[in-house]
Amino acid sequence: MLLKLIQSPNFLEDIFSYKQEEVELLQQHYDLKDLQNRVKKTSPCHNFQQALQQSERQPSLIAEVKKASPSRGVIRSDFDPVAIAQAYQRAGATCLSVLTDTRFFRGSFENLHRIRQAVDLPLLCKEFIIDPIQVYLARLAGADAVLLIASMLSEEKLGELLCLIQELGMEALVEVHNLAELDLVLSLPSLRLIGINNRNLATFTVNLTTTQTLLASRRDILQDRGITTISESGLGDRSQLDRVVSWGVDAVLVGEALMKQADIESAVQCLMTGHC
Numbered sequence: 001m002l003l004k005l006i007q008s009p010n011f012l013e014d015i016f017s018y019k020q021e022e023v024e025l026l027q028q029h030y031d032l033k034d035l036q037n038r039v040k041k042t043s044p045c046h047n048f049q050q051a052l053q054q055s056e057r058q059p060s061l062i063a064e065v066k067k068a069s070p071s072r073g074v075i076r077s078d079f080d081p082v083a084i085a086q087a088y089q090r091a092g093a094t095c096l097s098v099l100t101d102t103r104f105f106r107g108s109f110e111n112l113h114r115i116r117q118a119v120d121l122p123l124l125c126k127e128f129i130i131d132p133i134q135v136y137l138a139r140l141a142g143a144d145a146v147l148l149i150a151s152m153l154s155e156e157k158l159g160e161l162l163c164l165i166q167e168l169g170m171e172a173l174v175e176v177h178n179l180a181e182l183d184l185v186l187s188l189p190s191l192r193l194i195g196i197n198n199r200n201l202a203t204f205t206v207n208l209t210t211t212q213t214l215l216a217s218r219r220d221i222l223q224d225r226g227i228t229t230i231s232e233s234g235l236g237d238r239s240q241l242d243r244v245v246s247w248g249v250d251a252v253l254v255g256e257a258l259m260k261q262a263d264i265e266s267a268v269q270c271l272m273t274g275h276c
Ligand SMILES: O=P(O)(O)OC[C@@H](O)[C@@H](O)c1c[nH]c2ccccc12
Pocket: 064, 066, 126, 127, 149, 175, 197, 232, 233, 234, 235, 253, 254, 255, 256, 257
């Protein structure tokens, strides 16, 4: 199955239609009113953006809990999500990103929920969000922020989901890959966090200069509006972090380079300090 996905020229379309089916099942399984009532009783979120802005690390680190991916297959077979999250916390990660998609990344909302009980860091729910029901489930599982991928959503849907996420006290990390997407998301007035994905989700090729080009094109407006910028994917050593910092990013999102290492804590130290 993984092979088929890698060869598919339309990975995002595959994901989108799969998520539509998944959302239909969720709608049959859960009562939206009940989810809304349960959300009202949850404790307040951690402030994801503030944590990224106030971190002493430069850049601040969103460390990802990721067992597998469509482009790499299984990245870590010895996968204990809670132990990994605790190791990230001990190593000084600023925030965590937790994959909840099961089909393509072998994650789960259950993992997010268990990690919420075990660590005190702000958590990003890494999901392909296309419908409000997923946002409620993310909040109930303990997410403080939720990913929205610009290329998967219409402008209208993006605005609607962003509003809902903020209404529920969470942040949206809105992910872009090119200038047209960046300009589109900049038209959303309440946007606070932008992720620039160095990986093209149609071809899986990674190019760090995606971050450089997009930041250089819209640096002033991003700064004026106090938007936090995050460089995502393909980052694996201190010299790469230095490059993206020199281009103006506030934070990095790193998964594979950390998940591949047996000792997670020393992998974070090595990445952040360059002393390996
Ligand atoms: O493992 P990497 O190359 O360090 O990448 C992490 C993260 O950026 C990547 O998992 C990611 C970025 N955007 C996504 C959207 C969906 C799923 C996964 C992702």
